[in-house]
Amino acid sequence: MSFGQPLPVLMYHHVSPKPGLITCSPENFRAQMAWLAKTGWKTLSTAEFEAVLKTGDIPKKSVLVTFDDGYLDNWVYAHPVLQEFGQRATIFLITGWIGDGPCRAHAGQAVVPDVPTHKQAMAAAADGKLDDAFLRWSEVELMRNAGTFDFHSHTHSHTRWDRRIDDQTTRDTALADDLNASRATLAARLGTASPHLCWPQGYFDTAYQRLAKEAGFTHLYTTEPGVVRADVELARLPRLVAKDKPAAWFARRMGIYGRPLLSALYLGLKSGNPGH
Numbered sequence: 628m629s630f631g632q633p634l635p636v637l638m639y640h641h642v643s644p645k646p647g648l649i650t651c652s653p654e655n656f657r658a659q660m661a662w663l664a665k666t667g668w669k670t671l672s673t674a675e676f677e678a679v680l681k682t683g684d685i686p687k688k689s690v691l692v693t694f695d696d697g698y699l700d701n702w703v704y705a706h707p708v709l710q711e712f713g714q715r716a717t718i719f720l721i722t723g724w725i726g727d728g729p730c731r732a733h734a735g736q737a738v739v740p741d742v743p744t745h746k747q748a749m750a751a752a753a754d755g756k757l758d759d760a761f762l763r764w765s766e767v768e769l770m771r772n773a774g775t776f777d778f779h780s781h782t783h784s785h786t787r788w789d790r791r792i793d794d795q796t797t798r799d800t801a802l803a804d805d806l807n808a809s810r811a812t813l814a815a816r817l818g819t820a821s822p823h824l825c826w827p828q829g830y831f832d833t834a835y836q837r838l839a840k841e842a843g844f845t846h847l848y849t850t851e852p853g854v855v856r857a858d859v860e861l862a863r864l865p866r867l868v869a870k871d872k873p874a875a876w877f878a879r880r881m882g883i884y885g886r887p888l889l890s891a892l893y894l895g896l897k898s899g900n901p902g903h
Contacts, residue, residue, distance in 0.1 A: 630887040630891050631685070631856040631857050632857070633855065633884060633890045634689050634691065634856070635881065635884040635885065636676075636848070636865065636867065637693060637866065638693055639656075639692070639693065639694045641701075641742075641744075642656045642705040648744075650745060653708070653734065655871050656704070656708055657711075658873055658874035658877070659869070660708050660712050661712060662877055663690065664712040664714060666688070668690055668881070668885075669689050670690055670691070673717050674777070676691045680857075683857040683858075684857075685856070692714070692869075693716065694776075695718075695719050696721055696724075697781070698760060699759075699760055702770065703731070703732075703734055703740060703742055710773060715774060715777070716776050717777045717823075718776050718777070718778050719824075720779070720813070722780065722781075722808070722816075723783040723784050723808070723809075725757075725761060725762050726757055726758045726763050726764070727763060727764055727765070728763045729763075730765045731766070743760045748761070778817060779813070779821040779824065779825070780806070780810060781825045782805050782806060782809050784805055786827070787830060788801050789830065795834070798834075803842065806844070810843060820843060822845040822846055823848070824846070824848065826847065826848065829850030829851070846864060847863065848864045852866070852867060853866075853867070854890050
């Protein structure tokens with residue numbers, strides 16, 4: 628076990644008043660972000676996170692807040708909360724699923740758009756109705772300019788190529804094209820090519836890691852539970868699931884994740900108990 632200063636990387640998906648799978652309510656998300664602000668935690672930008680890992684000097688009470696996929700509700704409900712408390716987060720976008728059009732209303736403005744549940748969002752994606760469930764580039768640009776979100780890659784198509792293609796060479800080519808398309812889209816839309824990549828469904832293998840590196844990605848995010856420490860492997864960055872729980876629960880977990888020995892013991896016990 629490593630007892631170096633930990634840096635938790637939190638993983639969210641939805642912030643929505645419709646409860647369900649991988650969804651945090653606006654009330655609980657606001658309470659969690661308010662607690663971070665009140666207790667002096669710094670929500671890092673990805674550039675700051677990258678710099679911290681480069682020096683190996685991890686400040687206490689530092690956290691990286693991440694969102695996967697790029698759902699409409701991230702704009703409607705998460706963005707206003709981050710703006711209210713001066714907090715920052717990162718969205719890993721499925722770049723091929725982000726559309727065009729004017730910004731829609733968010734909480735605190737006019738009547739907000741109806742946001743789908745996770746199941747409905749996946750059904751909309753399957754039916755090609757991406758605009759019903761996912762962000763528009765206009766919203767991405769506004770959030771970036773407001774300083775509430777950084778944007779990086781969750782691939783271009785969110786495809787599990789290991790499940791689609793049996794032949795290794797053909798699979799590698801498909802994944803490489805997917806990764807390059809995602810990076811090129813971010814560069815064209817936002818003016819910079821991202822070195823940060825989050826794997827769809829958390830899946831990767833050595834071939835995936837090699838192809839990501841060849842595409843120009845240096846920081847690879849997983850769904851493996853754990854905290855980041857100075858000796859972390861950049862090609863295997865762990866994250867922690869952020870649950871739909873009130874501030875008291877969140878405070879207890881962050882109190883664990885932010886302490887060197889306690890986080891090592893707690894996460895070590897959890898990983899040693901698959902049924903937990």
